[in-house]
Amino acid sequence: MxxxxxxxxxxxxxxxxxxxxxxxxxxxxxxxxxxxxxxxxxxxxxxxxxxxxxxxxxxxxxxxxxxxxxxxxxxxxxxxxxxxxxxxxxxxxxxxxxxxxxxxxxxxxxxxxxxxxxxxxxxxxxxxxxxxxxxxxxxxxxxxxxxxxxxxxxxxxxxxxxxxxxxxxxxxxxxxxxxxxxxxxxxxxxxxxxxxxxxxxxxxxxxxxxxxxxxxxxxxxxxxxxxxxxxxxxxxxxFDELQWRLSGSSAQANLIWRGYADNHIPVAAQPDAGSLLQMLADAARLGLEGVNLEDYVWVTWTHAPKEGPPRAMDWNLPHLAPTLSLIEAQLRSQPDARFSSLFVQAVQART
Incomplete structure (x- = not known):
């Protein structure tokens, strides 16, 4: 050098x-x-x-x-x-x-x-x-x-x-x-x-x-x-619960941002730090870990919506809340299942 x-x-x-x-x-x-x-x-x-x-x-x-x-x-x-x-x-x-x-x-x-x-x-x-x-x-x-x-x-x-x-x-x-x-x-x-x-x-x-x-x-x-x-x-x-979660957030967040970059998603379409931390917290409350935690973020964050800016979808909406509850139940009975696969199955069954 x-x-x-x-x-x-x-x-x-x-x-x-x-x-x-x-x-x-x-x-x-x-x-x-x-x-x-x-x-x-x-x-x-x-x-x-x-x-x-x-x-x-x-x-x-x-x-x-x-x-x-x-x-x-x-x-x-x-x-x-x-x-x-x-x-x-x-x-x-x-x-x-x-x-x-x-x-x-x-x-x-x-x-x-x-x-x-x-x-x-x-x-x-x-x-x-x-x-x-x-x-x-x-x-x-x-x-x-x-x-x-x-x-x-x-x-x-x-x-x-x-x-x-x-x-x-x-x-x-x-x-x-x-x-x-x-x-x-x-x-x-x-x-x-x-x-x-x-x-x-x-x-x-x-x-x-x-x-x-x-x-x-x-x-x-x-x-x-x-x-x-x-x-x-x-x-x-x-640490309290929030602090403990923050202490482990870097590895999770960087893996997810790396995935977006590897898939050539523009920076402006990716979740900002605040949005990603909120999704990680929500995933933790659902007991999601590893690839299912990453799946949850990818499914939740709409990086190319038909209208408006990229954003997280609201799982509390009437047509989404039952889907999330169903996926939670399926993951408890099928620990090896993937969140993303179960979500696609739920959407297909609805249509």
Missing amino acids: NDDALAPCLTLVDALIQSWSDLTVFPPARLKNSSRVKPPPVPQRAYLLFNRWDDNLLAQSLEQDFSSWTRDRVAVPDRQFQDRLEHAPFVLELPEEMIIAPAASQNRAIREWLARSLAYAGKQVSERTSKQDLCGVIISPASPQAITRHWVSLGDQRPPYQDDSVLFRYHDPRVMQRVWPALSPLQQSRWLGPILHWWSILQPWGPFGASPEPLQWFRAKAPALAHGEPAGGSPSDL
Whole structure:
């Protein structure tokens, strides 16, 4: 990659390093201190967050270019990855010299490696439905062991109204960015725990466009809580029903938008984000999953109506409500049936 193509990613790296430096030199406590005595800087540490070590091209690149540095990586000690920690998310601390002596040759090399990694990660982001090897960068005064221990609890979530916990993909920026705005400040504090800033590449949201948007940072920051409200706390059982649904909406929505793009449906005829989220919520209430959830959206969204703009059809209409009830009953008795096939059968029987 030539210097001109790498320049936007270098700008992103420099913005990250500058923020890290600012947090270290100007700690939050300093802004509240009205005395003339300046408190010492709060040491802040920056960590790269990766999806996993095994089958990760960026990890392989790290191993090749900075083998001694990669020995310091710390994997999340989650029981889900017992005896296979190479499949667990892991963090790797950036050298603090990057904000002390950024012009040093080793630090320049790391800066350039980070920029190349962001460019590679940007291609994965634009694909939407593929894995993302570099999940983000976090800034915290805590040790990597303290952070990864916190993530063990964060990754063990019990969905609302369910008895059993499931593995929650907190490290996936697509998951975080969909649910983060819906969380209260206290919930955000419980998610972050000892982390002050959590940076990740902004994930596209909406129908697939003609070309990917320029890379930008998404930054989650530790919120300012009301006076007397304790920060942090256990991140277990973190979500209500709507928030839990939002946390899983990205994978479902992107698969559906990918289907529309693969079938050459114009962007203007595809469901917008709000409409698609509503259809996903309605499908979830019907208990639809997998291909039947996708079928429900394709059937519900009229992308080429005879009159008017594309829109979702109203299943509450007198001629549609019985059809939906019939399909629900048939799916309960025929778990392997397809929603779309049952809908076509119902329409044919009506005519």
